[in-house]
Amino acid sequence: MTVTSATPALDELRARLADINALTMARDVLSWDQSTHMPSSGARDRGRHMSVLNRLSHELFVSERTGELLAQADEETAGLPGDHIDSQLLAVVGRDYRRYTKVPPAFLERVSLHTSRTFHEWQQARPADDFARLRPLLEQTVELSREFSSYYTGIAHPADPLIDLADEGFTVATLRPLFARLRAGLVPLVEAVVDRDDSIPSPFQQFFAPDAQLEVGLELAQRFGYDLSRGRLDLAAHPFATSFGVDDVRITTRVDPHDLTQSLFSTLHETGHALYELGVDPRLSGTSLAQGASSGVHESQSRLWENLVGRSRAYWEWAGPFLAQRFPDQLGGVSVDAMYRAVNRVKRSLIRTDADELTYNLHVIVRFELALELLEGSLAVVDLPDAWRDRYQSYLGVAPTDDRDGVLQDIHWFAGMIGGSFQGYTIGNVLSVQIFEAAERALGPLDARFAAGDFGDLERWLRTELYRYGRRLEPLDLVERVTGSAMTVEPYLAYLRRKYGELHGA
């Protein structure tokens, strides 16, 4: 007996998406291995293997057959309600298909070659503090980013299609005023509390054995709900979380033997990303919907667990004694208050990834603004290093003396196009507070639970209200649904003013 499917096109489309998913997951396993365990000489072949997997999955996705199947599957499912999982699958895959087929393959090939070359040069030029060497390449990157945007019609700003790739629905027009209000609130707040505790030595800046740091980090992650039958922790130079399916989501961290906070907060941050991916509805498994909704929404979860939980007074009521028990020699006599203050110091700094909770967004806003100006043509690449210094001086009160810790600092502009790679960090910070407050509206105040080491209610609420949807809902709709409002910076600023005001009596 042959069973005839009522939705043959949808079935074939799903099978095709599962093949694409397998290629993508394989590439991600190769990438994880490259960052964690691969012997050094494996790099050359590995780059080639990953680029083949990328190309094959891209070709499979943008082929005409995918377009035909999408059209037929739309007809097959015309009677379904809009919030049916199949309708949402077709909506998301359709949007992706239209987005990726707008741009000619030959252009993408040029971007790929240019990106490889630029990344390779950056790896040499950054340690050598040699911006001049990268200048012509960066000029081409700006040109390519503009050309990318030119394939999209009806856009208001050349950065919009680039932003949309990572943070669908957001535009320069919506982000610029939000970020301006945020900056206006942050600059005086930073000024009021910066460097306050500088004279007190941090209890975390002592020797902590690397193995013990990893072990303790993993215990803290598990306390948040991270399940080692579905994940693991490894060392990596630049920590990340990565998903190989809804039942295998791994995190990495870095360890500084003389600063416990490096591994501690990297681990909590990546655990937040991982809890999101682990919480996705298993029915989305094997499709492009089995991942976070967007860059910014993903970052909201890493930041929520890292900062709203992990840097809260209530958390330290529990984590302080826990760490003192694990590290009695270093932390035995240290008060919870001293630990809490130590993990919430505000410092003027040059390096984004080392920045504290309060100054972090100013690092992002500098990059966001400069990228827009490059794309608009109001800033020339040759003037970028000085513009970077000026902007840092003006927003953060400090400026790099070289380009290594200035414009060459981050990989982003040297490993892809320019204009869509930084906004997600600040969107995430802003959303983290809106989402956390929504959780407390639903669950009541969480402080007492955190102080008892109980994070289960929060994790379950986030899973139910946010994580399980994966990419079923568009980011803006998801935010509206979870928080009851659009994205807005005021709750975030109020949270920061409250927290740092209490800390420093400001």
Place this chain on the structure above:
Amino acid sequence: MTVTSATPALDELRARLADINALTMARDVLSWDQSTHMPSSGARDRGRHMSVLNRLSHELFVSERTGELLAQADEETAGLPGDHIDSQLLAVVGRDYRRYTKVPPAFLERVSLHTSRTFHEWQQARPADDFARLRPLLEQTVELSREFSSYYTGIAHPADPLIDLADEGFTVATLRPLFARLRAGLVPLVEAVVDRDDSIPSPFQQFFAPDAQLEVGLELAQRFGYDLSRGRLDLAAHPFATSFGVDDVRITTRVDPHDLTQSLFSTLHETGHALYELGVDPRLSGTSLAQGASSGVHESQSRLWENLVGRSRAYWEWAGPFLAQRFPDQLGGVSVDAMYRAVNRVKRSLIRTDADELTYNLHVIVRFELALELLEGSLAVVDLPDAWRDRYQSYLGVAPTDDRDGVLQDIHWFAGMIGGSFQGYTIGNVLSVQIFEAAERALGPLDARFAAGDFGDLERWLRTELYRYGRRLEPLDLVERVTGSAMTVEPYLAYLRRKYGELHGA
């Protein structure tokens, strides 16, 4: 300026092979990860991802376009000598293409489904000692193996195409008399020396800390020439070596805290496989020629390093003091002779993978003979467990009381077709001595070098004479070229008689 290639078809074929290679390497990374680091719940998705990669690479290889390119590339390179690397590439790829396109894709799909199901059942049935549950599946496996052979014409025995897949050029007609002579030589030799040292406790059966075992194993591997910038060692339940390109060849081992020899010889064995893969000419990189020539030739190198070197008296002159220094508490007062005798005990045993050097091939020959009889129809699956017991009793003087340690012992018959999966182990043992003797003919006696911990001359000779060829030469031609003769069991038997005669005055 456009550069026009003189060999456009060969270039396109090479690009296609590189894509297939990337898919294969990716699958192997996924498989390595599954056996070493993957969290337990990752298994389901992982199986799907690997099967997609298998299918896509197979489809790419057997497509008509590959056949067209092969034909055109043959014309393009018609003027090249037969030992040119391009001619050899086309010869090997052409053979593989004809071999894989002989069998209908629908049949392979059936085998794949049957294999998955059988493997799944075996995982339950072996611990439960439940042969009855597997009997109907195994009967189908025999049928499928026969059907596989039926797609090949002009073959003398149904096992021949199966043997040829793993050990090209070998047939039942050539192997049966060789194995019969080997068995005739081994059975009385085993009888003469078995269980001789049973009353002396082995110095290696004490507690050795697992981490220290791994560390020491890695030092021994490096001493053989294994380079950690191009490899690494991990734990796995069933040790293996795997290559992700000529610059990333990894080994795994298992550790028994109460028996140092488990990790020691697993590590040396896999190091032999790895040295072979690491020695392949980098010009073969990204093609299907960048691997060992055959199953048997590969095994000859794991066995050469494990047994001809690692179980030799000369090796223990060096390794004994080295290990005594690393494990002073356990091995401090133990003589080199006691260690050498302990790693060369001959015992009647039921488990192939635990067998000593002398009895090992009898385990293999039992399986080889029974598989041929199943395919010939002279043995029915229902009678297999008893036939197993009879054969063990007759060749090894011991027989299992259950099927768990009998016919259900190895994964091979329950994870693929029957008839081509065991001969390589014994071919490898036999060849290891022929190749080792060729090395000593070229380099002079190696004992003094081994006793000084110097293995560089041997590794270089093997690399130059054997490893670098990868699959450029057919196994039989390669053996002839390296050893100066065809495969023959007499040198191997003479080596065993000499070694075990000296050990036991037999």
